[in-house]
Structures are given as C-alpha cells and as structure tokens.
Amino acid sequence: MASPNPAPKKSAMAHIRNIGIMAHIDAGKTTVSERLLYLSGREHKIGEVHDGDTTMDWMVQERERGITITSAVTTFNWEVAPKSPAAAAGTIALPSKAEMHLIDTPGHVDFTIEVSRSLRVLDGAVTVFDGVSGVEPQTETVWRQADRYKVPRIGFINKMDRIGADYWRSLHMMEERFGEHCAPAALPIGTENKHRGIVELVERRAWVWDDPQDPVSVEIVDVPADMVDDVEKARNILLERIAIADDEFAMTWLETPDALSTNDIHAAIRRAVIANKLVPVLCGAALRNKGIQPLLNAIVLWLPSPDDVAEIDGVDPKTREPLHRPHDPKAPLAGLAFKVAMMGDDGRRLVFVRLYSGTLTAGMDVLNPTRGIKEKVSRIFQMHANKRDRIESIGAGNIVGVLGLKHTKTGDTICDPTKPILLEQIDAYEPVISQSIEPEQTRDRDKLLETLAKLADEDPTFRWREDPQTGQTIISGMGELHLDVLADRVRREFEVPARIGKPQVVYRETITATASEEDTFERQSEGDYLYGNIGVRIKPLERGTGNVVEWAFPPEGTVLPWFTEELKRIIKLGIDNQLNSGVLSGDPAQDIHVAITHVGWKEGINKPVGATIAASGALRKAMQAAKPARLAPIANVEVSTPPEYTGDVIGSINQRRGQIENMEEITPQVSHIKALVPIERMFGYSTELRSMSQGRASFQMTFSHYDIA
Ligand code: GDP
Numbered sequence: 231m232a233s234p235n236p237a238p239k240k241s242a243m244a245h246i247r248n249i250g251i252m253a254h255i256d257a258g259k260t261t262v263s264e265r266l267l268y269l270s271g272r273e274h275k276i277g278e279v280h281d282g283d284t285t286m287d288w289m290v291q292e293r294e295r296g297i298t299i300t301s302a303v304t305t306f307n308w309e310v311a312p313k314s315p316a317a318a319a320g321t322i323a324l325p326s327k328a329e330m331h332l333i334d335t336p337g338h339v340d341f342t343i344e345v346s347r348s349l350r351v352l353d354g355a356v357t358v359f360d361g362v363s364g365v366e367p368q369t370e371t372v373w374r375q376a377d378r379y380k381v382p383r384i385g386f387i388n389k390m391d392r393i394g395a396d397y398w399r400s401l402h403m404m405e406e407r408f409g410e411h412c413a414p415a416a417l418p419i420g421t422e423n424k425h426r427g428i429v430e431l432v433e434r435r436a437w438v439w440d441d442p443q444d445p446v447s448v449e450i451v452d453v454p455a456d457m458v459d460d461v462e463k464a465r466n467i468l469l470e471r472i473a474i475a476d477d478e479f480a481m482t483w484l485e486t487p488d489a490l491s492t493n494d495i496h497a498a499i500r501r502a503v504i505a506n507k508l509v510p511v512l513c514g515a516a517l518r519n520k521g522i523q524p525l526l527n528a529i530v531l532w533l534p535s536p537d538d539v540a541e542i543d544g545v546d547p548k549t550r551e552p553l554h555r556p557h558d559p560k561a562p563l564a565g566l567a568f569k570v571a572m573m574g575d576d577g578r579r580l581v582f583v584r585l586y587s588g589t590l591t592a593g594m595d596v597l598n599p600t601r602g603i604k605e606k607v608s609r610i611f612q613m614h615a616n617k618r619d620r621i622e623s624i625g626a627g628n629i630v631g632v633l634g635l636k637h638t639k640t641g642d643t644i645c646d647p648t649k650p651i652l653l654e655q656i657d658a659y660e661p662v663i664s665q666s667i668e669p670e671q672t673r674d675r676d677k678l679l680e681t682l683a684k685l686a687d688e689d690p691t692f693r694w695r696e697d698p699q700t701g702q703t704i705i706s707g708m709g710e711l712h713l714d715v716l717a718d719r720v721r722r723e724f725e726v727p728a729r730i731g732k733p734q735v736v737y738r739e740t741i742t743a744t745a746s747e748e749d750t751f752e753r754q755s756e757g758d759y760l761y762g763n764i765g766v767r768i769k770p771l772e773r774g775t776g777n778v779v780e781w782a783f784p785p786e787g788t789v790l791p792w793f794t795e796e797l798k799r800i801i802k803l804g805i806d807n808q809l810n811s812g813v814l815s816g817d818p819a820q821d822i823h824v825a826i827t828h829v830g831w832k833e834g835i836n837k838p839v840g841a842t843i844a845a846s847g848a849l850r851k852a853m854q855a856a857k858p859a860r861l862a863p864i865a866n867v868e869v870s871t872p873p874e875y876t877g878d879v880i881g882s883i884n885q886r887r888g889q890i891e892n893m894e895e896i897t898p899q900v901s902h903i904k905a906l907v908p909i910e911r912m913f914g915y916s917t918e919l920r921s922m923s924q925g926r927a928s929f930q931m932t933f934s935h936y937d938i939a
C-alpha cells in the first residue's frame with residue numbers, strides 16, 4: 231500500500247527512549263531491568279534478586295527488603311533484531327535502534343513523590359505484571375498516576391513459568407480494570423514448566439529459548455502448528471483494537487486488509503501507543519530469560535522518543551508569561567532536576583536532570599530560576615545505576631547526573647541565564663508525619679544531625695528539627711514507611727545506631743477570635759537596664775494565608791528618635807519566636823494577623839532585649855485570649871475502586887471524619903472517589919481498604935491543608 235506515514239522527523243533525539251518500568255512489588259521489575267541491561271551488553275553478569283547483588287537495587291536496605299526505592303537512571307543501547315521482512319524492503323521508516331535511559335521507578339505507594347517525579351521525566355513505560363496474580367492494587371495506583379501524566383505504555387506479563395500463570399486471565403484483568411485498549415501482542419508458548427517462548431503476533435514469529443544456560447541464544451521459528459488458530463484469533467483482536475484507536479489504520483484494515491504490511495501495523499501501533507489509545511501486551515519469564523529481546527524491540531518500535539511528545543511548557547520567571555521550548559539541542563537550555571543523591575563518601579551532590587531543550591556542557595554557568603541563583607555545572611555523567619561515565623556535553627532529550635549544582639533541589643528548573651524559563655514545578659509535598667529519633671549512644675549525636683541534614687538535602691519531603699521544649703530530635707516525612715526507610719538509611723548507610731519513636735501527625739495552631747494585650751518587662755542588674763513595653767492586636771486570617779506582622783506604631787505624624795530600625799528588628803524577633811511556638815502545645819501558629827500597636831520607652835535603657843521579651847509576652851497573652859485552636863493536617867485522598875465497592879468506600883471515609891469531594895466513574899470498571907480526610911484518621915487505612923475490596927481498591931494520599939481538628 232502507498233504509505234500514508236510521513237517519514238519520521240530526523241533528529242538527534244529520535245533514537246532516545248526515556249523509559250521507566252512500573253510494577254507491583256514482586257512482579258519482577260528488578261529482574262526485568264537486569265535482563266534488559268544484560269541483553270543490551272551493558273552488564274556482563276546477571277545479578278539475581280535473591281542473591282542480593284542486582285545492579286539497579288543498590289541501596290543496602292533495598293536489597294534486604296527486596297523493594298526498589300531510589301530512582302536510578304541507567305543508559306544502554308538496543309538495535310531491533312531480527313528486522314521484519316517489510317522493514318528490510320524499506321516501505322516505511324520504522325525506528326531501528328535506540329539509546330535507552332531506564333529510570334528505576336519505585337513501587338510503593340508511600341513513595342508517591344518518587345513515583346510522580348520519575349513519571350514526570352520519562353516518555354514511556356513498561357508495566358510488568360505477575361502472570362499468576364495479574365493486576366494487583368498497587369499496579370492500579372501507579373497505572374492511574376501514569377494516566378495522569380499521560381505516559382504511553384506497553385504491558386509485559388511476567389512469570390509465565392510459574393505454576394498457575396495464565397496469560398489470558400491476566401490480560402482480561404487488565405481489560406476489566408483499565409479498559410479494552412489493552413491488547414494482546416504476544417502469546418506464550420506453553421506455560422508453567424512447559425513455558426518455552428512466545429509468539430509475536432504482528433510478525434507471526436515464534437521465539438524459543440531452549441538453552442537455560444545461555445540467555446542470549448534464541449531460535450526464531452514458525453508458529454507451532456497447534457497454535458496457529460489461537461494466534462490468528464489473538465492477532466485479530468490486536469488489529470481490531472488498533473483500528474479502534476487509529477482511523478488511518480482502520481480504513482485500510484476494513485477495505486484492503488491484504489495490503490497491510492507488518493510495518494504498517496507497527497507504525498499504527500506506534501501512533502496509537504503514543505496517543506495513549508493502545509497498550510500492547512507482551513509476555514515471558516524474565517527470570518528464565520524468556521521474552522526479553524521482543525520486549526526490547528517493542529520499546530524501540532512502539533514507545534515514543536522525546537520528539538514524539540509535546541514541547542515543554544514553562545513561564546517567564548519574572549512576568550509569568552507562558553513560554554515554550556522545542557526539543558532541540560540548539561534551542562536555549564532548559565532542564566528539570568528530578569532527583570538529588572549524595573555521591574560517594576565525600577558526599578558531593580549529584581543532581582539528576584532531564585534536559586528538555588538545549589545542550590548542557592561541563593563548565594557552563596546555568597540559571598536556577600526557581601531559586602533565583604546561578605550555578606556552575608562542573609561535571610556531567612551518564613548514569614549506569616551506581617557506576618557512571620563522564621561526558622563533556624549532552625543535548626536535549628537526555629537524562630544525566632550533574633555535579634557542581636550546590637543549591638539545586640528536586641523540582642527546580644535549570645536554564646540558559648540569558649533565556650530564563652521556569653518549567654512547571656513538581657507538586658510540593660508537606661511532611662505530615664513525625665517521629666522522634668535519638669542516637670543509641672550520646673556521642674553519636676553530632677553525626678546523627680549531620681546525617682539528617684544530608685538526607686533532607688536529597689529529599690525535599692523529609693525534614694528534621696530539634697524540639698526546644700523536650701530537646702528531642704524530630705524527623706518528619708510523607709508517611710510511616712518513608713520515615714522507616716530513612717531511619718534505616720541512618721543506621722546502615724551512615725552507620726549511626728538510632729532509635730525512633732511512634733509516628734504522629736504534625737499539628738499547628740491558630741486563633742479564632744480577636745484580642746489586644748500589652749506586656750511589660752523590666753530588670754536592672756549589674757549596670758544593665760532592660761526594659762520593654764509592647765502592645766499588640768491580633769485577628770484570625772483566612773486558612774492557609776500564613777502569618778502577617780504589621781506596624782501600627784508610631785501614630786501617624788509622630789517622630790520618635792529612639793524608635794530605630796534595630797529596635798524594630800528586635801521586637802519583630804520576639805513576635806516571630808512566639809508565632810513559632812504556639813500557646814496550646816508549642817506547635818507553630820499560622821493564619822494570624824499581628825499589629826504592633828504600642829512600644830514603650832524609658833531613658834537609660836542600654837540593652838534592647840527587654841523589648842523582645844515583652845513582645846513575645848504580649849503576643850502570648852493575646853493568643854491565649856483569642857480562643858486558640860489546634861490545626862490538624864488534612865489529606866486529599868483519592869480512592870480507585872471497582873464501582874461495586876463505592877458504597878463501602880464512602881462509608882469508611884465518613885467514619886474517618888472525611889468529607890467526600892467528588893465521585894466519578896472513570897471506566898465501567900473503575901470509580902474514583904476524592905475526599906478530604908484528617909491524616910491522623912488515616913493510619914491503617916490501606917489494610918481496611920484492602921479487606922473491604924478483596925484487595926482491588928487502592929488509594930493515594932497527598933497533603934492538602936491544615937484545618938481546625
Ligand atoms: P520487583 O519487586 O518487581 O523488583 O520484583 P523482583 O524482580 O525483585 O522479583 C521478585 C521475585 O520474583 C524474585 O524472587 C524473582 O526471582 C522472582 N521472579 C522474577 N521474574 C520471575 C519469572 O519470570 N519467573 C519466576 N518464577 N520468578 C520470577
């Protein structure tokens with residue numbers, strides 16, 4: 231047939247694939263990643279998860295838990311082989327090789343920020359399913375997140391060698407939960423201990439891996455005779471679903487199906503996947519090295535390059551006017567920092583950057599418009615899990631590790647200082663769970679504080695502080711597991727034995743009425759005369775505004791020579807100190823308007839600190855009089871559930887004093903329920919939700935705001 235496809239735009243980026251692997255814990259994400267690296271020739275030894283020496287999971291406590299938390303980036307190459315006969319004939323230009331940047335996405339829900347960070351910067355994903363259990367709740371959660379960021383996907387049903395593995399059952403679960411745009415693209419040849427390989431549906435080719443000792447060698451043969459009918463049936467389902475997704479393909483398929491070459495089909499799949507209208511599903515058994523080469527081919531053939539996704543949007547940092555940057559290494563530099571890690575023992579900061587446009591060169595000055603500072607790029611690395619290759623210069627579309635950026639944090643933009651642009655920021659997350667942490671031996675205290683400071687620099691959702699009242703060190707973060715993992719890193723990676731207390735939510739305070747108070751402080755000792763006399767008037771502000779401090783002194787038209795800037799500063803200090811520790815339980819106060827209405831003065835004052843003390847005292851009295859109230863953190867909770875459980879889910883949210891905001895049927899299989907719920911009531915919710923829905927509902931929780939408990 232005459233090709234309706236314009237030849238793909240030639241660009242330095244068409245061969246790049248920025249991809250992630252998403253999966254439920256234990257589905258085989260790490261095993262699949264290892265195989266991708268091995269077969270691409272990047273790794274010369276296969277690390278097994280159960281041996282605890284895999285390349286991707288390189289943090290000690292990840293190995294022990296067997297879960298993956300850090301998003302490491304790994305670069306490797308792959309060339310499609312064998313090419314389809316039509317490709318050899320050259321009717322349609324299909325991508326034939328790629329430089330892959332594999333971003334290791336974490337699977338656990340508590341690390342939502344890590345997941346959304348990595349989903350933001352990748353262009354396509356492979357979702358791995360366990361062929362026995364099929365779609366698991368966490369896969370649903372991550373799938374929804376990928377929907378939100380419009381990440382094109384292909385599926386891989388893994389573990390076809392396990393007892394109970396069933397390709398069709400898993401695929402039907404995907405159709406049921408996610409919709410019928412999930413389509414078969416391969417069938418297993420045998421399952422359980424008879425699993426030998428797969429049939430690739432587009433090409434009608436059978437791949438057989440019969441030598442367990444040699445993961446690379448594979449035989450490509452004709453479709454086994456007893457599978458021919460099944461293959462035709464499954465292939466028709468695939469073609470039908472491509473036709474539903476892609477009009478151009480539908481026309482030819484309906485009118486002159488014989489004119490369709492396999493390359494036409496690949497090209498249509500590619501368009502439909504990139505448009506997020508089709509998810510082709512492959513299969514195999516990663517642990518047995520089966521199904522990996524076709525998966526690599528599919529990533530090259532079907533998943534987008536940076537060219538295929540829309541240009542990056544941002545704003546002018548000063549005027550906030552919308553700006554755009556093309557995916558072009560010659561355009562002005564624009565990149566997004568999406569992760570900060572500490573490198574090696576000297577603790578240098580390695581900032582992971584996704585380059586959207588322009589070229590990054592070692593030694594260059596860049597602007598960080600998020601913080602309004604200039605930084606110097608000293609070295610650039612292509613990352614291979616915990617190894618790295620130093621490079622001098624690299625263009626748009628790539629993901630690299632950068633040394634030299636001292637203050638750039640996760641979510642910050644870096645750009646050309648002469649062409650500033652601020653890219654959309656990654657959502658800010660407020661840490662809402664806190665725990666005390668203490669070294670087992672007092673002499674480790676300084677080391678502990680130093681370690682906490684380092685961890686807080688890597689992870690913007692992790693904070694620490696010392697409680698002035700109890701002298702305890704308090705760490706806070708996104709959830710119980712988040713803090714658990716960080717405490718683990720303190721113990722193992724930094725070798726500080728430490729104990730942590732029970733998790734608690736982080737409270738704040740506010741006032742609910744107006745009040746005016748005055749306070750006087752006077753003391754004479756050893757020649758010092760301390761005096762302060764301050765009056766304040768306070769009123770509540772709208773929730774979420776923060777605090778506002780204003781001078782309502784001196785009265786208009788009066789000139790007071792003793793009322794200096796230094797005195798004002800010292801009074802303001804007293805006000806701020808008091809706002810930082812409320813009158814109910816010492817938690818920070820917010821949403822209070824403070825007007826300083828009176829400042830008294832006497833001759834002979836030689837130390838102004840009396841004014842600080844009086845300012846704190848006046849404000850404390852006023853806050854006590856203004857009906858103070860405790861503020862609790864409220865979360866946005868989003869539950870994904872099959873519609874039959876919506877009644878129970880709503881009941882469970884009401885019981886936890888939640889407020890339903892919105893309910894929506896996304897597909898006939900999935901409803902979304904959005905609610906605001908006090909975080910202190912959310913402890914244990916995942917267990918409740920799981921048992922209420924036979925494990926099929928899942929939820930995400932992000933901080934929304936503080937409100938009166
Ligand atoms: P992750 O948590 O998604 O990273 O999963 P892992 O890659 O750590 O795998 C979890 C467990 O499943 C490990 O014990 C693997 O050895 C095992 N596994 C992974 N792939 C396969 C497979 O294809 N077949 C079988 N039988 N086991 C597998």
Ligand code: MG
Nearest residue numbers: 260296297298
């Ligand atoms: Mg893993």
